[in-house]
Amino acid sequence: VDDLDDNTGNYRTFQSLDGVVTADMRHHEERKRMELSSGGNVSESLEVKEEENCEDETENQITVPPLTIFSKGRTLIIGPDIEHALDIGELLTEKGLSCTLCVPTNENSELSISRTGALDxxxxxxxxxxxxxxGFTITAAAGGDQKKLPALFGNEVGFFDLVLDLQSTPSYRGKQLPVGYFAPGDDExxxxxxxxxxxxxxxxFTRPQFTLLNENRCLHGRSQKHDCRRCLEICPLDAISSDGRRIAFDPYLCQGCGGCALVCPADAIRMQSPTQEEILSALAARLSEANVLEDSPPDLILYDRNIENKTLRTMIAATGGSPVFFEVDEISRIGLEVLLAALTNGAGSVTLICGQEKPAPISQALQRQVELGKTILQGLHYPTDLLRFIIHQAERMEPEPYILPDKTGSEGPARLLIxxxxxxxxxxxxxxxxxxxxxxxxxxxxxxxxxxLPDDxxxxxVVIDADSCSLCMACAGSCPPEALRADGDAPRISLVESRCHQCGLCMTACPEDAIRLQPRLLCDFAAADSPVVAREVEPFNCIECGEPFASQAMxxxxxxxxxxxxxxSSDRQIRRLRMCRTCRTQDALTAGDFR
Incomplete structure (x- = not known):
């Protein structure tokens, strides 16, 4: 197998180079398998935008069933002081919970379990x-011996429904505590x-599942050199795992923060309960009501349920008019698309307020979304302070007020009424x-x-170096959203820019190092959503019959x-490479060296 190309006529069918399998042939065969499995023509379906819209609508209509959780009240109490833990355990036992205490051992003691009154x-x-x-599980050690809880309980159930952690530093493995894990420390x-x-x-109990994964869009596991791990790295609860090829969600751990969907470049993860459409519809309705009452577009304040509305109102001093306060369940549900959509639906400015308690990766991802929005606004000659990102510090007793953007645009051109x-x-x-x-x-x-736009x-x-590219089509075969594709009646690669995620898989696949990425946003949607020729050459004609079957570079x-x-090995055999399939076969038979 090599990375050569051998195509004929309209460059959608391929000839065999006497047993040599080319990259283009592999790409062609893969597309044929896709067509057979889907029952239709992949190329034609890609060219029909209406079918893509129907696919999006179908995906939006997919719902996941709610989760059912049974809690029998088995509670683990972790505390440094056994007397304090016993008092709390007895109190919770009186309230109907089944409590087990976990306390430190004496030095060099063995891991053990005993019973004090009604408590293990x-x-x-x-x-x-x-x-x-x-479904909480516990691992503990003593004297260098590490054991899981079931080893202590024998045949009894070795997990807990609830955890009360009285230590100064919680024992939970994740970066953020899940529902059912209480860690008050020593705060009475x-x-x-x-x-x-x-x-x-x-x-x-029942609660919704928050995430919907489209594995066909996911970029994870497609390349060892250019692997995407953004969702795995940002999840504060380690609710996302990978087997090396694909990711999986633990719906019982996931709390719907939305960080995974926020950073996913391929839109492979969509949030549910509420959906993005529901958030934007409610937001647009609020802005529409406010615009009826105000003479100018209102400033929009986005925040989540962890920040009190009353606190925000005392911290924000508007420079004119009344801001619209809009609460979402999780502030990390707000991405670039929501920020820009808010500006196009009546918001004079948008301020995103993130609580200080948010994990650093999530607050940093939110800030990148705002910075990306500012870059777009600057490119369109709008004031960049129409978008703002603020980290709310709850411990401030007398904070300085957050000043909203000046409606006159003192730091830039006058703000337009959009x-x-x-x-x-x-x-x-x-x-x-x-x-x-x-x-x-x-x-x-x-x-x-x-x-x-910035590199990330x-x-x-995608820019293709014409001097290096041989049109082997490896880039088109490696592009998950088919932003790059081989089509037409000539050696040609076209690009649909609206589909390009800048994932870099095409660069990794290119044997000629002929591809570089060009991060940008094309604000002409019709142009971005239409195919443009990225690389095209005149066909090479068979030296015997004149039939076009390849490119000169190939x-x-x-x-x-x-x-x-x-x-x-001979000149005649080398000359045969410049012939089409029919002429090549005839020449080999005539020469008598066909094997």
């Missing part, structure tokens, strides 16, 4: 807890709150971003629709690769 007591060090509400107020809430968490857009919110986030940017471009008066942006184009490449091959 585990003595061990290096306690580690994993799992989620209704927080302990009292936990003691009041724990008995209520016994019984049968007429509302009319595009629906049911699209994926990439399409929403492009539609919103296209609307902003149309009303901005800017002449340049292409805006350069998931939008852009002929040169084949001659170079097969130089010295035993099947192409």
């Amino acid at each position: 007591v585990i003595e061990g060090d290096s306690v580690s807890v994993s799992g989620s509400f209704g 107020i927080l302990i009292d709150e936990a003691l009041a809430e724990l008995p209520e968490m016994k019984g049968r 007429p509302p857009a009319s595009f629906p919110f049911g699209h994926d986030k990439r399409t929403l971003t492009c539609l919103a940017a296209s609307h902003l471009f149309k009303v901005s008066g800017a002449h340049q629709s292409s805006i350069p 942006a998931p939008y852009g184009a 002929i040169n490449r084949m001659q170079e690769k097969l130089s010295g091959h035993w099947m192409y």
Whole structure:
């Protein structure tokens, strides 16, 4: 197998080079398998935008069933002080919970379990807890011996429904505590709150599943050199795992923060309960109501349920008009597409407020979304302070007020009154971003629709070096969203820029190092969503019959690769490479060297 190309006529069928399998042939055969498995023609389906819209609508209609969790009230109490833990355990036992204590051992003691009154007591060090509400497991050690809890309980159930951790540093393995894990430390107020809430968490519970994964879009596991791990790295609960080829979600651990969908460049992860469409529809309705009451577009304040509305109102001093406060369940559900869509649906400015308690990877990802939005606004000659990102520090007693952007645009050109857009919110986030940017471009008066973006942006184009490219089509075969594709009646690669995620898989696959990425946002949506020729050459004609069957670059490449091959050792055999399949076969039979 090599990376050569051997195509004929319309460059969608391929000839055999006497047993040599080319990269283009592999690509062609893969497409044939896709056509057979789908029952249709892949190339034709890609050319019909209406079918893609139907696919998006179908995906939006997919729902996942809710989770059912049974909690029998088995509660693990982890504490440094056995007397304090016993008092709390007895109190919770009176309220109907079945409690087990976990306390430190004496030095060099063995890991053991005993019983004090109605309570089981585990003595061990290096306690580690994993799992989620209704299924927490514990590992502990003593005297250098590490054991899981089932080894102590024999045949009894070795997991807990709830955990009350009284240590200064919680024993949970993840970066963020899940539902059902209470870690008040030694704070008496927080302990009292936990003691009041724990008995209520016994019984049968249902809650929604928050994530919907489209494996066909996912970039993970497609390349060892250019593997995408963004969702795995940002998840604060380790609810996402990988087997090396594909990712999987633990729906019981996932709390729906939305960080995975926020950083996914391929829009392979979509959030449910609520969906993005539901958030944007509610947001647009609020802005529409506010615009009726105000003379100018209101400033929009986005925050989540962890920040009190009253606190925000005392911290934000508006410079005119009344801001619109919009609460979401998780602030990390707000990405670039929501920020730009808000500006195109009546918001004069958008301020994103992130609580200080958010994990650093999530707050950093949110800030990158805002910075990316500012880059787009700057490219369209809008004031960049129409988008702001603020980390709310709850411990401030007398904070300085957050000043909203000046409506006169003192640091840039006067802010335009943007007429509302009319595009629906049911699209994926990439399409929403492009539609919103296209609307902003149309009303901005800017002449340049292409805006350069940072290197890590998931939008852009692909540039192919004409001097190096041999049109082997390996890039088209490696592109998951088929932003690059081979089509037409000539040696040609076309690019649909709106589909390009800048994942770099095409660069990895290219044997000629002829591809480079060009991160940018093309604000002309019609142009971004239409195929453009990225590389095209005149066909090479058979030297015997004149039939076009390859490109000159590919002929040169084949001659170079097969130089010295035993099947192409003579001048006549080398000349045969410049013939079409029919003429090549006839010449080999005539020469008598056909094997």
